Amino acid sequence: MKPSRAKPKQTAQALRLIELAQALNESSSRLEDDFWDVRLTTEVNQLLAFGKKDANSAQAVENTLTTVLEPLYQDTSMAYSALVGTIESCIESKTWPASMAPDVAKHGPKDSSQDTLLIAIPILAWSRFPIPRGGIPLPLLKEFRQLLQTHILASNVKLSLCNQLFSPDQLPQTYVAAALFADQVMQAARLDSDLAIKIKESSDNTRFLSDSRYLIAAICAPKNTAGTLLFRWQEEADGKDAAEKEAIAKEVIKQETPGKMSPAALSAWVEACKKPLAALLPACAFELQPVKAYHAALLAADRASRPWSINAAVAFLHTLLNHAPDALFAVVARFQDGDEDEYRISLILRGSRTVVYGVIWPLLPSEEESGSMTTDITAALNAAGVSKVVLLDRIFPIEYCDDCGAALYPDAEGEVVHIEWPEDQDQGSMRHLH
Numbered sequence: 068m069k070p071s072r073a074k075p076k077q078t079a080q081a082l083r084l085i086e087l088a089q090a091l092n093e094s095s096s097r098l099e100d101d102f103w104d105v106r107l108t109t110e111v112n113q114l115l116a117f118g119k120k121d122a123n124s125a126q127a128v129e130n131t132l133t134t135v136l137e138p139l140y141q142d143t144s145m146a147y148s149a150l151v152g153t154i155e156s157c158i159e160s161k162t163w164p165a166s167m168a169p170d171v172a173k174h175g176p177k178d179s180s181q182d183t184l185l186i187a188i189p190i191l192a193w194s195r196f197p198i199p200r201g202g203i204p205l206p207l208l209k210e211f212r213q214l215l216q217t218h219i220l221a222s223n224v225k226l227s228l229c230n231q232l233f234s235p236d237q238l239p240q241t242y243v244a245a246a247l248f249a250d251q252v253m254q255a256a257r258l259d260s261d262l263a264i265k266i267k268e269s270s271d272n273t274r275f276l277s278d279s280r281y282l283i284a285a286i287c288a289p290k291n292t293a294g295t296l297l298f299r300w301q302e303e304a305d306g307k308d309a310a311e312k313e314a315i316a317k318e319v320i321k322q323e324t325p326g327k328m329s330p331a332a333l334s335a336w337v338e339a340c341k342k343p344l345a346a347l348l349p350a351c352a353f354e355l356q357p358v359k360a361y362h363a364a365l366l367a368a369d370r371a372s373r374p375w376s377i378n379a380a381v382a383f384l385h386t387l388l389n390h391a392p393d394a395l396f397a398v399v400a401r402f403q404d405g406d407e408d409e410y411r412i413s414l415i416l417r418g419s420r421t422v423v424y425g426v427i428w429p430l431l432p433s434e435e436e437s438g439s440m441t442t443d444i445t446a447a448l449n450a451a452g453v454s455k456v457v458l459l460d461r462i463f464p465i466e467y468c469d470d471c472g473a474a475l476y477p478d479a480e481g482e483v484v485h486i487e488w489p490e491d492q493d494q495g496s497m498r499h500l501h
């Protein structure tokens with residue numbers, strides 16, 4: 068979450084957090100890291116616990132975190148990443164002592180404390196129709212549970228899968244809200260039962276051509292002194308026998324990246340998910356993203372959604388308006404205003420000045436623009452079949468249309484213009500998909 072620009076005054080607690088984050092960042096050894104990490108984690112956990120009490124506490128805690136993160140973010144210091152990493156980890160993972168086991172007889176030996184982790188399975192989708200979200204029918208929920216157990220989770224890992232397909236605006240929007248939500252799902256994971264949750268129907272009905280959706284779950288495994296076994300790939304790396312290790316050393320068989328699904332396992336998982344995902348997302352093109360811990364999954368999906376939205380726009384223009392990718396060229400410029408920092412990409416018919424479609428490529432929190440971003444954007448456009456790309460060097464102020472609020476896009480002459488549909492194409496509601 069990017070800190071807002073509001074600047075509440077610093078409290079002693081905020082200063083303590085800043086000091087600990089800076090100390091953790093300055094540390095030069097794993098031993099010293101651990102020292103600061105324990106203290107920082109304790110502070111953050113206390114703060115989050117206080118925030119969960121009521122709405123006023125939640126607001127106070129959110130303000131404190133903003134106060135702390137803002138100056139660190141401005142410095143783009145590594146201490147910012149250290150603190151955000153700690154906050155996210157405190158939200159998405161928790162160790163439950165053995166004495167707190169929900170039902171010892173049913174849920175495992177008494178001497179074992181348990182680790183729980185909130186995970187997300189992002190899906191990128193695009194469609195000319197509204198992309199579905201909301202309740203997942205029970206048979207599909209059961210199918211996804213089975214698939215996660217077969218392809219992703221280590222044996223005997225307990226699971227709670229939320230019965231909702233979330234859109235980004237339906238996910239918790241503050242740290243405290245995320246912590247409350249995570250607690251609920253992690254509690255259910257300890258009981259190995261799926262979770263029925265209610266989502267307030269959002270007033271945000273903005274439709275996008277492409278968007279992300281999320282399956283959210285929590286997993287629970289016995290804590291082990293040698294490390295907790297959560298995912299199948301951990302189990303596989305651990306389970307290699309001597310003959311296999313020997314064969315890898317002699318390069319008889321190829322070493323696969325540890326900590327990652329093997330290409331074969333990945334394609335089996337993706338293939339198995341196709342049918343249930345198609346049932347959840349009818350009339351959509353979609354791409355399953357890697358299963359990760361909640362915050363890492365969201366960040367990875369935000370990254371992947373940028374080239375995905377370029378692909379979606381090019382495919383949309385091709386299939387619906389019959390403009391082949393090589394009939395288009397792109398103009399790319401950076402737009403900036405306070406906290407907002409993004410590239411806007413115009414798709415223009417060759418031989419004309421009309422911007423027929425625009426795509427926004429946001430810079431993500433703590434992502435520094437070192438000039439390589441335009442290389443990534445050009446590569447994504449090229450991969451989508453748009454070979455001619457014009458990069459404008461000046462930075463434009465963020466601008467929206469006064470009438471309809473749509474983002475404005477740069478044309479090849481460096482003017483900022485409105486998207487225009489070709490006159491003979493009546494796309495009805497698609498007109499408002501900016």
Ligand SMILES: [Zn+2]
Pocket residue numbers: 468469470471472473485
């Ligand atoms: Zn307008």
